[in-house]
Amino acid sequence: MFRSFEWMLAFRYLRLKGHEGFISVIAIFSLLGIILGVMALIATMSVMGGFREELLGKVIGFKGHLLYQPVGGKISDYERSVELLSSVQNVVHVDPIIEGQVMASFGDYATGAIVRGMRPEDLKERPLVADHIVAGSLDDFGTGDHDLAVGVRLAENYNLHVGSLVTLITPKGRVTPFGTVPRLSSYEIKAIFEVGEYNYDSGYFFMPLDQAQKYFKYGDTVQYLEITLTHPDLITETYPYIDQRLKATGHLGRLVDWRILNKSFFNALQIERNVMFIILTLIILVAVFNVISTMIMLVRSKNKDIAILRTMGASRASILRVFFITGSTIGVLGTFLGVWAGVSLAKNLQNISDLIEKLTGAKVWDAEIRFISEIPAIIDPGEVIAVTVVSLTLTFLATLYPAWRAAKTDPVEALRYE
Known part of the structure; x- marks a missing residue:
């Protein structure tokens, strides 16, 4: 589907130098934004999932699953x-x-x-x-x-x-x-x-x-x-x-299970978890808007190059694929680096917390406020996949418009005054 010269051009556009190097700088910040957004989302969801499982285990382990209360x-x-x-x-x-x-x-x-x-x-x-x-x-x-x-x-x-x-x-x-x-x-x-x-x-x-x-x-x-x-x-x-x-x-009496006894508490945790997913996804969305800006600037700076490629026989679909690869590379690289960073952070949160407390003397995790003595983190593969899919989908969608604009470039208009 993608030709070798399209990959070559796409990666060349990611390594712009000279007066066009500013676009590469913006692309790097877009990449960092996606990495940080994905990392924060995975780490936060892991902590909230671990927090729920820990509390669930403590409550059930301490008080059982069912209560029989007699009349x-x-x-x-x-x-x-x-x-x-x-x-x-x-x-x-x-x-x-x-x-x-x-x-x-x-x-x-x-x-x-x-x-x-x-x-x-x-x-x-x-x-x-x-x-x-x-x-x-x-x-x-x-x-x-x-x-x-x-x-x-x-x-x-x-x-x-x-x-x-x-x-x-x-x-x-x-x-x-x-x-x-x-x-x-x-x-x-x-x-x-x-x-x-x-x-x-x-x-x-x-x-x-x-x-x-x-x-x-x-x-x-x-x-x-x-x-x-x-x-x-x-x-x-x-x-x-x-x-x-x-x-x-x-x-004679009634049976009450743990879901009823702790219904409001665990419902509140689930609602908070869903809200945090939406809020942190907005961080990725902001980074995606940076990708759109980067791609639009790249298309404008390469307007003449696109026109020359068209006169040499490159089709509109080929031009679209070149810029789609360019923008998607930022998204794919940022997503998978963010997943790696997020999983690594979730696995070492307690050690990082202990190090910060040792260096600053401030209490990062107070058991009296948060009920649990240590930071819980459970990495759910399903959630990691969901975050990855959301990030890649947003990035691919963000790349389509600039790539379409590039493909619509009229070579006659672009080279009229050259």
Whole structure:
């Protein structure tokens, strides 16, 4: 389709010198613009995709895929319910849970927190917590009468360590003639965990289920059941079987999956991701306009050359292909260099962030604000291909008009006064 002399002319026009060298300078800036636009788009989308996956993994790994909440707020025969639901296909774990808000006091300091009562054996089967114990051990969790596992951020903020005592205060206390007296009880820290999500690491405590039943006055009941599946995407497939099993045995309540519990949060992330894709694509579009300007200037400067080529027998289609190759070369080269730079940047973002923090002393990634302790980046091949296609498409379209103008050049008019 493209002839050898067309390629030769196109590459010669990219290496203009002398008084026409200014066009080459503009072409270089157009190339840099495309590189930066593609790089920024890939790196940003990788971070936002990684951010979503990390948060999704933390939320699901910490709280399970499905919640069964009974009518009345208490399940008395929870052991039977656990056994019943564990036999459903795709169900990995069913954990009885008690959860309540408390005021945690340590010395002169106090903060609000959420206590999650779980059986020690169930907690050990939660990889997100069990595999991220930074101090102490879950082997000791539940061996005493007053045990706690706390997050690393809370431990750092209040200088807590394994063996420290924490006083928990709940407003659901003992009723007296003078009103309700808040219930106080001291617990010993047996383990410190770090799951990598700031809210969990700073505001959640784990307590053995039997101790939580005593502290929150649940007796032999639990608050709800957390159901974990082999994969979160199996919710739609498994939900009807779990619901049917519960109704068949007379359990009244409702099932809530992770998509409903975190719907607004993850929808907001997806909308933000889509908006960022559109905004950063505009950077590529600006660079593409520079390509158009470069090509129009090139066509005007080579007006006489085009006329001579036409008189020598070159067709309009041949002239169009010459300038199409010239403009497309800038776009193709800029796109693939941008893809390489974007992927390299996404793979090394954390190292770059650490280097900037070391050199400047400023905090680039604050876990307290962004919830996750490290910069997440997941390179999605599909997104990389989409960015590449968008960039190449815009560049090819931008090249068509100047190339068409060049092909429409009338050799008689161009050489009339020569």
